Amino acid sequence: MFKVLTSLFFFLLLSCASFAQDAPSFVSISPASSEIMFAIGAQDNLKAVSSQCNFPKEVKDKPIIGDYYFINESMLIDIHPDYFLAPDSADFLVNKYKKIGITPLCFRYENINSVYENILALGKLTNKEKKAENLVAQIKSDIICAKRSNKNKNKKIFYVVSVEPLRTIGKKSFITDVINESGNISITNDVNNAYPIISPEYIMSKKPDIVVFDYTCFGEDKLMKLLPNAKKVKLTKAQSDIINRPAARIAESVLFFARLGNY
């Protein structure tokens, strides 16, 4: 009887283990990746998130494992996820966890296509391929609708990441691609960098129609001294964290820039 019970116990344990292999667990310190996990319905696989993850609301019910700088390593070992989702700038932080069998996934976000690829990759890993494909199709059709709503195309947009120092988006930033998709032009789309510190004179020579401030940006009044046609320029602030997040809501971000074109 004892032998039967122990073998039954081990059988159960093994089946649990194999079940766990079917649905790998994730930990995420990238707000964009957390958002994608929720959007493809894989939120149950997500065991812990970062303190910056704030969308959707339910993400706040998840335990917090740290942020870009600190990771609670004892908690990480307790959870022992299969994958660690991090922004590509944090790869130096998470690569060391390979040694204990946690695979770091540092997604690159250089344009909208890479966002699609990331959604599909996460869908594949979580066995939610169909949902991921549907989500990508939905985003694509939303972006086409958003682009159509832009009646006066080719407005020149200057996107300000921070005023001190004056940083903007360059060729390698996905926001440049978002602005292109919306039918407008980012005046710094030829600068070969992701988030360069830029010369104010260069911005003056490009004469932007619309200045968009990132929602984390401050000191907007200071910039106005530098722009010659400041009275004609429309100033607007990206209201939330939709714009600078390469995730499932990227179509809303395209819509935001498309609406600016109608100004």
Add this chain to the structure above:
Amino acid sequence: MKRLKTYNFVLNKKFFAFTLLVVIFFASLALCLFYRLDASNYEIILKFIRFPVVIRAIVSGATLALAGMFLQAISKNNLADPYLTGLSSGAGLGIVVSMLFFNSSHYSLFGFTGAILTAFLVIFLSGFSKFSITKLILIGLSVNLFVGSIISFFILTNPQKAYPMTLVLSGGFSSPDSSEKFLLLLFLAGIIICGVFTPILNLLRLDERIVFTSVAIRNKYNIIFVLISAFLTSISVYSIGILGFVGIICPLLSKLLFGCDARLLFFGNIISGSALLLLSTFISQNGIFPLQIPLGVVVAIVGVPFFVFFLLKEGRL
């Protein structure tokens, strides 16, 4: 005979060095103002961008070099730095607080206030009657470490603003909001005070026990010089942010070129500091246009080869 004298004067090392620095100064000034000037709106560019930048470079270069000269003279140590009295961390805390809690763009004013307050605190803690340079340096170091860790705490707990904060703390402001008139007024005041006290620095080259009749008088002068250098450094923080290195290298370079007479060094430091910063400003803005290189990075790249060249040539300080 007369001709020979003139000939000697031209060949004079000090005169040659001074001319070289003046040439670098004016060449960089002209480049900063007129290089790649857009003809369509040159008035606005000159008025709002280039003139303020040039004024700030000159002011901060001159003040940092002078502050370094005073501190190196009183501590009798060539490694003394204008930020010795905990100023950099005080200024840094001011800047971080303005960015975090006031969401303001008045970093310059906050930095200036932070620097002045920290300097006063350090001098106060060093004691007036029992003042000594070693005590000042140790207390400055402690305050630097203490305030520095507060800054790190603020940066680490606010990841969204961490990157801009780190950039501002590491290499100076790219577009400070300091008013040029107020800055020039402060600068003028600083230069006049320096001019008055500089001849006394020559006395410090001698043994203090011979020069000063009592310890109290020696301490009085030391405290005055520390205060002057703190004031000068705070002006530089107000104009361009925290910028290391200039305050060490320019006084040493001037010493190599002009000798030890403080009256000559006064002018030498003003011209070498401002020339170095003007040249660095030009390179930082036009090196990889339209991208900008942080000023702190360029200052080191431009300054070190110069310094090492003269150090190897002269051999001793």
